[in-house]
Amino acid sequence: MSAMEGLPVDMRAFHNEVEGHLLAAAAREEARAAAACFAARLDRLPEAQREEVERLFAAEHLALARASWQRTARRGQELRGEYEAVYRRLRARLPAGLLLGCALLVAADLVVLVSIQGCQASLPAGFLRTSIRLA
Template sequence: MPGADGTAMDRAINEIEGFLLWEAEKDRARIRAEAFCAGLPWLTDSQRREVELHYCRDQRDATWAYLERIAVRSATLRTEYEGVYRALRRRLITVFLSGTVAVAALVTVAVAGMAVR
């Protein structure tokens, strides 16, 4: 089954991408924490490390909450768009079938008109 392999591969790629993005976010949080602490020169080394750890933890928690909100919103939008797509598809099929019936009726009338002559 080629589709099943593709789906598994897609999931694996998504997981790897998610892992790499999360690691990059942790690095950004660490860099921001170091920059924040650089503006507090009176901190001792142990205080600086504690502030950096707290800052990173807080930043990761905020990022995680943000990502969860985005995931929920994405799922909501997907459901909404799939509903709109199904409705549009039904309309298009209805218009196509109506047009086909109309053309068939016109052809039938034209053929019948020619047969009468």
């Protein structure tokens, strides 16, 4: 069970919005930290060039993160569509399976009933009455 299942739709949207902002802020901070770490190794560059490298590295890092998120979201939508299609097929097959099972059960009952009536027809006329009294 997720934390959002019981929330109204507008609260879910708000929750998603806040979560998106927090993820973006974390990604920006991660990009800045990675850029600072990378630029620190370039100690021969003047400060202005190192800051430019840091800015470009952070921007590239964010672009890669954004592309990764978009691929993940796209794949999630694809999977959702696939799972919904499978679920619809299963929901369509369930009543058909139940009807088939009921039809087989009725057919088996009819076969048993016909075979019992066929056996009764081949027995002597008073046989069933005699056997019922004995039981």
